[in-house]
Amino acid sequence: MQTIYGVVCPFCGCCCDDIEIIVEDNQIYDVRNACSLGASKFMEYHRNRNTRPLIRRDGKLVETSLDEAIERAADILAGASYPLLYGWSNTSCEAVRVGLEIAEEVGGIIDNTTTVCHGPSILAIQEVGLPACTLGQIRHRADLIIYWGSNPWSAHPRHIERYTALAEGRFQRAAWKRYLSKLILETARKKRYRAASLAFKSEVAERLLKEEEEERWFLPPPEERKLVVVDVRKTRSADLADIFIKVRPNEDYEVLQALRALIRDEDLDVDEVAGVPVEDLEKLADLMVNARFGILFFGLGLTMSEGRSRNIEAAIKLTRDLNKYTKFLIMPMRGHFNVTGANVVFTWQTGYPYAVDFSHGYPRYNPGETSAVDVLYRGDVDATLVIASDPVSSFPRKAVENLVRRPLIVIDPCLSSTALMADVVIPSAFVGIEAEGTTYRMDHVPLPLKKVVEPPPGVLPDEEILRRILHRVRERKGKAS
Amino acid sequence: MEFTLITGRSIEQGCTKEHAKITDKYMASVTLCEMHPEDMKRLNLKDGDNIKIMTDVGSVVVKVRRSRRIRDQGIIFIPFGPWVNAILPSETGGTGMPPLKGFRVRVEPTSEPVLSLKDLIVKSYGDKG
Numbered sequence: 317m318q319t320i321y322g323v324v325c326p327f328c329g330c331c332c333d334d335i336e337i338i339v340e341d342n343q344i345y346d347v348r349n350a351c352s353l354g355a356s357k358f359m360e361y362h363r364n365r366n367t368r369p370l371i372r373r374d375g376k377l378v379e380t381s382l383d384e385a386i387e388r389a390a391d392i393l394a395g396a397s398y399p400l401l402y403g404w405s406n407t408s409c410e411a412v413r414v415g416l417e418i419a420e421e422v423g424g425i426i427d428n429t430t431t432v433c434h435g436p437s438i439l440a441i442q443e444v445g446l447p448a449c450t451l452g453q454i455r456h457r458a459d460l461i462i463y464w465g466s467n468p469w470s471a472h473p474r475h476i477e478r479y480t481a482l483a484e485g486r487f488q489r490a491a492w493k494r495y496l497s498k499l500i501l502e503t504a505r506k507k508r509y510r511a512a513s514l515a516f517k518s519e520v521a522e523r524l525l526k527e528e529e530e531e532r533w534f535l536p537p538p539e540e541r542k543l544v545v546v547d548v549r550k551t552r553s554a555d556l557a558d559i560f561i562k563v564r565p566n567e568d569y570e571v572l573q574a575l576r577a578l579i580r581d582e583d584l585d586v587d588e589v590a591g592v593p594v595e596d597l598e599k600l601a602d603l604m605v606n607a608r609f610g611i612l613f614f615g616l617g618l619t620m621s622e623g624r625s626r627n628i629e630a631a632i633k634l635t636r637d638l639n640k641y642t643k644f645l646i647m648p649m650r651g652h653f654n655v656t657g658a659n660v661v662f663t664w665q666t667g668y669p670y671a672v673d674f675s676h677g678y679p680r681y682n683p684g685e686t687s688a689v690d691v692l693y694r695g696d697v698d699a700t701l702v703i704a705s706d707p708v709s710s711f712p713r714k715a716v717e718n719l720v721r722r723p724l725i726v727i728d729p730c731l732s733s734t735a736l737m738a739d740v741v742i743p744s745a746f747v748g749i750e751a752e753g754t755t756y757r758m759d760h761v762p763l764p765l766k767k768v769v770e771p772p773p774g775v776l777p778d779e780e781i782l783r784r785i786l787h788r789v790r791e792r793k794g795k796a797s
Numbered sequence: 798m799e800f801t802l803i804t805g806r807s808i809e810q811g812c813t814k815e816h817a818k819i820t821d822k823y824m825a826s827v828t829l830c831e832m833h834p835e836d837m838k839r840l841n842l843k844d845g846d847n848i849k850i851m852t853d854v855g856s857v858v859v860k861v862r863r864s865r866r867i868r869d870q871g872i873i874f875i876p877f878g879p880w881v882n883a884i885l886p887s888e889t890g891g892t893g894m895p896p897l898k899g900f901r902v903r904v905e906p907t908s909e910p911v912l913s914l915k916d917l918i919v920k921s922y923g924d925k926g
C-alpha cells in the first residue's frame with residue numbers, strides 16, 4: 317500500500333491540503349484528515365459512476381464512442397447562435413481556460429456557479445471593495461470570529477477547526493476545551509429533558525426545554541477567541557458559538573445597518589431589530605469594536621435572501637466602519653472547491669468574474685441580463701454545455717424547463733439529474749482524484765490538485781475533452797490549425 | 798397554512814451531492830422538511846408524514862420532521878436539491894440570483910407520495926425519452 321501525503325481535498329472552498337490517501341492497485345483504501353464530505357467523495361466517488369459516452373437517439377440515451385459524442389457536441393455548439401456554457405466550479409483552472417476559448421469561438425455566454433451562490437457578493441465587492449486576507453492570518457490572529465448566514469458545520473466542516481475558533485494559532489489559542497465543556501453541559505440538559513419527558517413530568521420538561529431555547533451569552537475572558545453565529549435557525553455551527561443571534565428571515569440588512577449605527581455611537585429608537593433585542597446588538601457592537609482582529613465570514617444566508625447584493629454591501633461597509641477602531645476583515649464562504657478559481661480565470665481571461673457574454677465578439681458582463689438563470693428564464697439560449705455542475709438540481713423551475721428543452725451537452729464523471737436530460741453525455745475524470753490541476757482556495761490561494769488514481773480506461777480529464785471539442789468547433793468554423 | 802421557506806446545506810446532503818445524486822440516500826437527505834413542533838401540532842403532523850409545499854410556480858411532496866433548530870413558528874427548512882427548486886421562482890430582480898431563501902409557501906398534509914428523482918424530473922420537465 318502507498319500513502320500519498322499532502323493531497324488537496326476537491327470538495328469545498330476550504331481546499332484542505334493535509335489529506336492523506338492510502339492507495340493500492342489503483343484503488344483508494346482509506347483517507348485520513350478529511351471531513352465527512354471530503355471522505356465520502358474520496359471513498360465513494362467510483363460508485364454510481366458513468367464511464368461510457370451517451371448520446372440521445374430516438375428519445376433514448378444510448379452508448380456511443382467518445383469521438384462520436386465529441387463530434388455531436390461540436391455540431392451542437394458550432395450550430396448554435398447563442399449557446400450557454402455553464403458550470404466550471406468543480407473542475408480545474410486549466411479546464412476553465414479552455415472553456416473560455418470555446419465560449420469566445422462560438423460567441424456564446426459562459427457563466428460559472430457563482431451566479432447562484434456568491435454572485436451578489438461579487439456585485440457588492442465591485443461597488444465597495446473587500447478588506448480581505450488569507451485564512452492563515454485568521455488562524456493565527458483573529459480573536460473575534462463571526463459567521464453570518466453561514467453554517468460551516470454542514471458546508472465547510474473543517475473551517476472552524478483549521479482556520480478559526482478551534483485552530484491553534486501563533487497568537488491565539490484554540491477554544492477546544494471551552495467548547496467541550498459547553499457540549500457536555502448541553503448534552504446533560506438534553507438527557508434531563510428526555511428523562512423528564514419519559515417520566516411525564518411535563519412542567520420540568522418544559523422548563524428544561526425553555527432553558528435550552530434561551531440564547532445565553534457565554535462570553536470567555538477578553539483575551540480569548542470568541543465565536544459568534546448569526547443565522548435564522550439554530551444550526552449545528554450555532555451550537556458551538558459563544559453567542560448565537562437569531563434574526564428573522566429576509567431581515568439581515570436591517571441588523572447590519574443597525575450595527576453600523578451603533579458602532580457610530582448613534583441611538584436606535586426601537587427595542588428590537590429583526591427580532592434581535594437592541595441590547596444584544598449593543599453588546600455585539602461593543603465586542604466588534606473591542607476586538608483586536610475581527611473577521612466576518614458570510615454565506616448564502618445573505619446572498620440568497622431579500623436584499624441580496626445590498627446585504628453584502630452593508631456587511632462590507634460594516635467592516636469598513638469597524639476599521640476606524642480596530643482591524644476587521646470580511647470573507648465569503650465559497651462552496652465548490654474551485655469556484656474561486658473559476659472567478660480568477662474568468663477575470664484573467666475576460667476582465668469579468670462570471671456571466672460573460674461573447675455574442676458581440678468581445679466580452680460583455682451584466683449579471684441580471686447575461687447570467688445563466690436569466691438567459692435560461694427568458695429562453696434566449698439555443699443550446700447549453702454543462703460541465704462539472706448539475707443545474708437541473710440547483711436552478712429554479714422555469715430556468716430548468718428552458719434548459720432541457722434545447723440541445724444539452726453534459727460533461728460529468730457521474731450521471732447527474734442534468735445528465736439524465738442531456739442529448740450528449742461525456743464522462744470525465746474526477747479532478748483532484750483522477751486528474752491533476754490547479755484550484756484556488758476561498759481566500760484566493762492557488763493549490764495543486766493531485767492525481768491519486770488512474771481514471772477508468774477511455775475516460776479523459778475535463779481539459780482534454782474540452783480541447784477536443786474546441787478543435788472540432790474550429791474545424792467547423794474553418795479555423796482549425 | 799403559510800410558511801417562510803429556508804433552503805440550505807445539510808451534512809447528509811453534502812455527503813451525496815457530488816457523486817451519488819441518483820441514490821436513495823441523496824433523495825432521503827433533500828426531501829426532508831424541518832418544521833417547528835408547534836406548527837406540526839397545528840397541522841396534525843407526525844415525524845415522517847408527507848406534506849405538500851405549494852407556490853405559484855408549482856408544488857412538491859416531501860417528508861416532514863420536527864426540529865428544535867427552527868426556533869420560530871412559521872419557518873420551514875429544506876436542504877438544497879431538485880425537489881425544493883422545482884417550486885421556486887426564476888426571476889432574479891436584475892442580480893442573476895433567484896430568491897432561493899426566505900420565500901413564502903403554502904403547506905398542507907397530504908397522502909400523495911414523495912416522487913423519485915426520475916419521476917420528479919419527468920413530472921416537472923417532461924420525458925425527454
